[in-house]
Amino acid sequence: MNRLGKQTFVFNNYPRVIGNYSVVGPKEGKGNFAQFFDEISDNDLFGEKSYEKAESKMIEYTITQAIANAKLKPDEVDVMLAGDLMNQITSSSFAARSLSIPYAGMFGACSTMAESLCIGACLVDGGYVSNAVCATGSHFSSAEKQFRYPLELGTQRPPTSQWTVTGAGCTVLARNDSGIAVTSATIGKVVDWGVTDANNMGAAMAPAAFDTIATHLQDTGREPDYYDLILTGDLGKLGSEILMDLLEYKGYKLGKNYSDCGQMIYANYQKTFMGGSGCGCGASILNSYVLQRMRSGHLKNVLFVATGALMSTVSAQQGESIPCIAHGVVLKGDL
């Protein structure tokens, strides 16, 4: 069995990152990580007529560039694993239509980057595909329109809110002799501690991150300091603090090796309150800053834990609390 403990898959054939790419919108391009992103668009419509089409175009473009970065042609790609926040994950599906690559749609909301890496690593490691494109993205304006209010309303944002990142990230995995390897992954359970406030995603998602990280550490017998970096996807400031509290209560102390992409991506002056969120948040930081720091040898062992809130507007209107999930992926610098 390629398995550790209850929920952790082990990849003995070392699926490796053979290409990656990140694209973000104008606001993200003025944030803390501007220098690391592969591309910053100066127009958040990406030349399209609607934000939904813009999101799809952005994801498609990011995947195209990642495939080129991996020195592959689109018709040499064996499978595309992608998803997004739009109803029926249309952004990813329309990208898959244009790219004409065999496609399995994933849905883990903002945890999709980790979910697609986890399934992609299984498919590559198990020899079912020779390579896998793992991708996701999100767009501030399409997400606000779908989940909250039309931007034209000018609704005031509450202090616990986060800003959905306009951005996309793509990782291409393949069996290879060298490069950053995906060595294991921990698949999460749906965790719901009763938060109902769609403007407090950090509080809703922190228990899911807690559950997956604690399970991962138990499954692997590791302590948090095994990792140079434990990186959550988009808990934001409040969610990150809740996560640290919860893990400390369980006996795990996260120190300077812990960061959260949502907390990192925007500069303070950008007034996003709790920070960034969305599929594109973790995906763009992972596929830029993190992989670059791993390639330069500054980071060796990284645990990337993307968290997702799985509610819909209908479930919220019907009084349901927010079910959340987190998946963890372990990346290891060149072995």
Added chain:
Amino acid sequence: MNRLGKQTFVFNNYPRVIGNYSVVGPKEGKGNFAQFFDEISDNDLFGEKSYEKAESKMIEYTITQAIANAKLKPDEVDVMLAGDLMNQITSSSFAARSLSIPYAGMFGACSTMAESLCIGACLVDGGYVSNAVCATGSHFSSAEKQFRYPLELGTQRPPTSQWTVTGAGCTVLARNDSGIAVTSATIGKVVDWGVTDANNMGAAMAPAAFDTIATHLQDTGREPDYYDLILTGDLGKLGSEILMDLLEYKGYKLGKNYSDCGQMIYANYQKTFMGGSGCGCGASILNSYVLQRMRSGHLKNVLFVATGALMSTVSAQQGESIPCIAHGVVLKGDL
């Protein structure tokens, strides 16, 4: 490599069906396959207050019964792979919340049963999990409300329309010495031939089924008559005819060994026009009639090809045509 041709995964460790279950609503319980379903509900609200909650309850119940049928307890299940038609696949995610099983959300619209079986077979075959729950379901009333018109409007249905099946199916896979095996799977590409009519799903999805079946036959070097049964998920009467025409044009003749779950499930007097559709259509027929006929030895080699239409209401309103996909799974009677 556990792979054949361009898009086909091969499972040399024979992941097998160790349990399954099907549940349908009252209308389906008066159709042609009533005697085969494990359970027929006499109330399409399944005791809940909304159709969305009913759909989730039905999926959760079906999975619970399939797990029991596999002689497992929920905490012995390693992963649940499921999805549905609701925005953000909430029916499956809320079921995963109740069941507390590690969960990866799938989205392939009505192709989800085949997608989850395909990924589930990879995870079991590769030894990443000891078992996998693969499930999906749909509900006529929640689907009409979300994708078309509220039922209260009493909108007239056009003659090409299909009736979304209220039903769910679940298959539990594990490595086992005996039982029906999943021997290979062909993952589909997104195919879009420009159909824009959301009331003609059969015509939209037939080219995707054609592409996947033709690819599968090329990848495996088989002729259609290798299979006792080639079964599409929910093309309906018109879609099935288009599929047969397209395959014949390519030199593959489907004969008496071809059926479509959408065409099979309702009786003529039920006036569903082109037949059934929805994730629950293929899922409920596969997990009742097909597996029963395989266990009784009447069917040995089955190619199950579920098709999905990947549009959303927003993409339709923005003038997009309907992107479709089909995934194929090969089931083999006890070897």
